[in-house]
Amino acid sequence: MVKNDVKVLGAWPSPYVMRPRIALNIKSVNYEFLEETFGSKSELLLQSNPVHKKIPVLIHGDKPICESMIIVEYIDEVWTSGPSILPSDPYDRAIQRFWAAYVDEKWFAAMKGLRSAQGEERKAFLDQVTEGLALLEEAFGKCSKGKAFFGGDRIGLLDIAFGSFLGWLKVTEKLNGVKLLDEAKTPGLVKWAERFCADAAVKSVMPETEKLLEFSKVLAAKMKGAPPPKN
Amino acid sequence: MAEEVVLFGVRGSPFTCRIEIALKLKGVQYKYINEDLDNKSPLLLKYNPVHKKVPVLVHNGKPVLESLVILEYIDETWQGYPILPEDPYERATARFWAKFIDDKCFPAIFKSCWGEEKEREKAVEEVSVVLKILEDELKEKKFFGGENVGLVDIVAVVIGFSLGVYEEAARVELLNKEKLPRLCNWIDDFLSNSFIKESLPPRDKLIAYLRNYYRSDNASK
Numbered sequence: 001m002v003k004n005d006v007k008v009l010g011a012w013p014s015p016y017v018m019r020p021r022i023a024l025n026i027k028s029v030n031y032e033f034l035e036e037t038f039g040s041k042s043e044l045l046l047q048s049n050p051v052h053k054k055i056p057v058l059i060h061g062d063k064p065i066c067e068s069m070i071i072v073e074y075i076d077e078v079w080t081s082g083p084s085i086l087p088s089d090p091y092d093r094a095i096q097r098f099w100a101a102y103v104d105e106k107w108f109a110a111m112k113g114l115r116s117a118q119g120e121e122r123k124a125f126l127d128q129v130t131e132g133l134a135l136l137e138e139a140f141g142k143c144s145k146g147k148a149f150f151g152g153d154r155i156g157l158l159d160i161a162f163g164s165f166l167g168w169l170k171v172t173e174k175l176n177g178v179k180l181l182d183e184a185k186t187p188g189l190v191k192w193a194e195r196f197c198a199d200a201a202v203k204s205v206m207p208e209t210e211k212l213l214e215f216s217k218v219l220a221a222k223m224k225g226a227p228p229p230k231n
Numbered sequence: 232m233a234e235e236v237v238l239f240g241v242r243g244s245p246f247t248c249r250i251e252i253a254l255k256l257k258g259v260q261y262k263y264i265n266e267d268l269d270n271k272s273p274l275l276l277k278y279n280p281v282h283k284k285v286p287v288l289v290h291n292g293k294p295v296l297e298s299l300v301i302l303e304y305i306d307e308t309w310q311g312y313p314i315l316p317e318d319p320y321e322r323a324t325a326r327f328w329a330k331f332i333d334d335k336c337f338p339a340i341f342k343s344c345w346g347e348e349k350e351r352e353k354a355v356e357e358v359s360v361v362l363k364i365l366e367d368e369l370k371e372k373k374f375f376g377g378e379n380v381g382l383v384d385i386v387a388v389v390i391g392f393s394l395g396v397y398e399e400a401a402r403v404e405l406l407n408k409e410k411l412p413r414l415c416n417w418i419d420d421f422l423s424n425s426f427i428k429e430s431l432p433p434r435d436k437l438i439a440y441l442r443n444y445y446r447s448d449n450a451s452k
Binding site: 077 | 281290293295296297299300301303304307308319320322323326327330331364
């Protein structure tokens with residue numbers, strides 16, 4: 001396979017960018033990683049994703065595919081000789097997609113809220129994050145059925161969706177002085193997180209927590225430079 | 232074993248409507264249960280404890296949640312009419328536009344009619360931008376799905392039906408016929424489809440309901 005045939009436009013700190021990279025690794029597909037410069041958008045990005053101008057973008061041949069979870073499903077459907085990322089049963093697929101959507105739309109939204117919130121608002125977001133993790137702990141029990149991952153013996157769609165946020169979860173724990181994944185409250189997820197981060201498909205693309213922590217400070221400084229929000 | 236398909240929904244909600252369209256296109260027999268969102272049934276809360284929302288599709292006792300997830304489930308479970316195309320790139324494209332409609336179009340349409348007063352003007356501008364993007368995506372096709380109604384068309388009930396209803400109910404103009412000729416043609420074709428027509432709630436009743444439910448104190452609009 002020609003290496004240039006598959007490209008991923010992205011940036012190392014982004015959990016969304018990790019997702020297609022993990023998927024491509026699962027399928028043993030070689031790809032070129034084109035890193036965007038922080039603070040600016042390349043011509044290629046603007047051309048490939050004119051609607052949202054966001055990373056990640058998968059470029060397969062000359063076709064751009066956008067939106068991280070849509071890219072993951074595309075990868076699963078194109079490279080059928082590798083291990084499956086989605087289960088074959090429609091109901092199991094629906095469960096994986098449901099929780100992946102929950103992680104993005106509800107749980108990570110609360111995590112992002114936590115980043116900039118103060119006082120009472122901060123406590124409210126923290127509660128939402130913790131409640132979300134309790135739901136995900138329960139979902140893990142049901143989905144894994146005693147196996148290593150949400151996807152069973154191997155990493156699947158929901159593992160990718162949720163696992164890609166583990167780096168930022170650790171940063172949030174450090175910045176807020178809290179333990180979000182906890183042996184007492186979320187024992188299943190604690191062990192799952194270790195296995196996920198150690199997996200061959202994930203290791204090379206999961207950023208080190210220290211590097212992310214440094215980056216989060218750069219990000220915070222940039223956000224402070226923006227004009228204050230209107231109330 | 233006899234198959235049991237139950238749909239929990241709210242008449243008038245475009246999200247419920249999507250599921251009815253899909254089930255009808257597939258020729259699936261189903262039982263419809265209408266929910267009162269101010270007084271949710273114990274059954275709904277049992278099937279959707281996380282979000283407590285409609286629509287919920289219960290297939291042989293197992294609940295499927297979130298309209299986009301349900302649409303994919305319906306396509307994968309029942310053969311016959313294809314909701315998604317076969318080609319992976321076309322599927323990715325369909326999913327992209329479905330998500331665009333849900334993430335960008337519907338919230339702007341809703342806010343411009345029923346949002347906080349101070350947010351409405353900005354939302355109206357946003358609607359103009361996103362509808363133009365859809366207009367451009369339609370190109371020369373009859374439907375977003377090509378010759379026939381597909382995933383994006385089903386999801387776009389919020390534009391094909393809800394948009395016009397909200398415009399009339401809130402007395403807001405959102406659809407500029409000169410700027411969006413293709414989209415207007417698409418709306419006509421959409422509303423002419425027999426399965427879609429069967430799935431839509433009575434228009435006048437919905438307008439009256441919306442005006443009453445979102446009764447606002449400002450007389451200027």
